[in-house]
Amino acid sequence: MMPIKKIIDISWPVTPDMTAYKDKKEVAFKHVATFQQDRYRKSTITLSAHAGTHVDAPSHFVEQGVTIDQVELAQLMGPCVVLDMTQWSEKITAGDLEKHDIKKDAIVLLKTKNSFFSATAPFDPNFVYIDLTAAQYLADKQIKAIGIDYIGIEHHQPGHETHEIFFKNGVAIIEGLRLEDVEQGKYFFCCLPLKVIGLDGTPARAILLVE
Amino acid sequence: MMPIKKIIDISWPVTPDMTAYKDKKEVAFKHVATFQQDRYRKSTITLSAHAGTHVDAPSHFVEQGVTIDQVELAQLMGPCVVLDMTQWSEKITAGDLEKHDIKKDAIVLLKTKNSFFSATAPFDPNFVYIDLTAAQYLADKQIKAIGIDYIGIEHHQPGHETHEIFFKNGVAIIEGLRLEDVEQGKYFFCCLPLKVIGLDGTPARAILLVE
Numbered sequence: 001m002m003p004i005k006k007i008i009d010i011s012w013p014v015t016p017d018m019t020a021y022k023d024k025k026e027v028a029f030k031h032v033a034t035f036q037q038d039r040y041r042k043s044t045i046t047l048s049a050h051a052g053t054h055v056d057a058p059s060h061f062v063e064q065g066v067t068i069d070q071v072e073l074a075q076l077m078g079p080c081v082v083l084d085m086t087q088w089s090e091k092i093t094a095g096d097l098e099k100h101d102i103k104k105d106a107i108v109l110l111k112t113k114n115s116f117f118s119a120t121a122p123f124d125p126n127f128v129y130i131d132l133t134a135a136q137y138l139a140d141k142q143i144k145a146i147g148i149d150y151i152g153i154e155h156h157q158p159g160h161e162t163h164e165i166f167f168k169n170g171v172a173i174i175e176g177l178r179l180e181d182v183e184q185g186k187y188f189f190c191c192l193p194l195k196v197i198g199l200d201g202t203p204a205r206a207i208l209l210v211e
Numbered sequence: 212m213m214p215i216k217k218i219i220d221i222s223w224p225v226t227p228d229m230t231a232y233k234d235k236k237e238v239a240f241k242h243v244a245t246f247q248q249d250r251y252r253k254s255t256i257t258l259s260a261h262a263g264t265h266v267d268a269p270s271h272f273v274e275q276g277v278t279i280d281q282v283e284l285a286q287l288m289g290p291c292v293v294l295d296m297t298q299w300s301e302k303i304t305a306g307d308l309e310k311h312d313i314k315k316d317a318i319v320l321l322k323t324k325n326s327f328f329s330a331t332a333p334f335d336p337n338f339v340y341i342d343l344t345a346a347q348y349l350a351d352k353q354i355k356a357i358g359i360d361y362i363g364i365e366h367h368q369p370g371h372e373t374h375e376i377f378f379k380n381g382v383a384i385i386e387g388l389r390l391e392d393v394e395q396g397k398y399f400f401c402c403l404p405l406k407v408i409g410l411d412g413t414p415a416r417a418i419l420l421v422e
Contacts, residue, residue, distance in 0.1 A: 007284050011406040026255060029410060040272050041411040044237060046257040053406070061251050073218050073418060192403040192416035195222040195264070199240060200252035205403035207284060
């Protein structure tokens with residue numbers, strides 16, 4: 001492995017007051033041992049499988065889709081490109097992606113206006129999303145994974161078309177990245193979800209490596 | 212980044228019936244949306260900060276110790292050495308480590324007999340642990356991190372001396388690795404804990420990369 005010059009943490013801080021999908025708070029910490037009482041500390045964490053930075057499993061929206069433990073880690077690691085999409089306010093379409101050079105097996109992270117929300121802001125139902133034309137465009141490019149800077153990847157699409165297109169084409173979906181401080185460019189991406197078995201997704205830590 | 216030949220997942224599968232410290236079960240899954248009822252699936256996960264593969268923060272046992280979000284990710288990534296310690300049945304001591312070449316800034320993973328327990332076996336209070344002499348030996352070598360193949364790193368040491376020595380010398384502690392199928396040798400280690408803020412530890416995913 002080449003020496004790593006810099007690690008850029010692009011994960012959402014997990015706190016009880018973090019932004020939650022439709023504001024249904026789903027993170028809680030419980031202190032089961034405290035230093036005052038027990039001379040050590042121990043906590044329990046409750047969190048949605050889709051809290052903050054997380055990987056969606058196909059089983060989230062596809063009836064026969066595989067669960068998160070069957071998403072290959074190789075899909076969540078490798079060369080990646082961060083694309084600056086901050087000029088768009090509603091959604092990302094195929095046309096917005098065409099000027100970029102997107103290669104087969106790339107990991108594509110879209111930096112949008114979403115990145116400028118604070119990590120504890122109320123849920124914004126009008127977050128910038130990836131519409132089905134952009135999803136089809138990226139699926140046709142045979143990318144490995146797509147990442148976006150909000151805790152959802154689509155809305156206003158009742159059939160979850162964006163998720164479905166990605167899942168049916170083997171594109172892994174990472175939601176809840178924090179890209180505010182990341183410039184457009186090439187990086188090495190590493191995202192490791194917890195090894196939970198049988199679920200529809202799980203929180204993860206995601207980083208960019210600069211060599 | 213060099214092309215990755217192989218990813219070896221050395222993480223403990225997270226399930227409600229996984230081995231738990233002193234058998235105090237602390238993992239639960241809740242299905243808040245199901246395909247039958249809602250046409251999608253969504254789950255909530257409850258787990259101990261010290262369940263399965265996890266990183267301990269100094270604040271776990273040191274009153275003024277930093278919390279998990281302040282453990283540098285750079286300490287949890289880099290060249291590592293897996294040492295075969297499967298001949299020892301009780302504990303690992305300084306003497307057991309002396310024949311190995313352990314370098315400054317290494318990440319040292321100890322493969323012991325613990326690796327042969329199943330992931331859902333009852334808790335074994337006599338797991339092979341790292342005694343304070345071994346901890347001091349490794350701290351003196353100025354390693355970056357220590358990893359062990361059980362959900363604890365010590366027992367029979369009422370002052371938690373092993374933890375304290377590592378924490379006070381800036382050695383990160385990763386517990387709950389699964390090394391059964393890993394041979395002694397050199398690898399590239401990557402462990403990413405969840406970005407939980409303010410706690411005494413957190414579950415993580417850990418892998419070895421072969422180039």
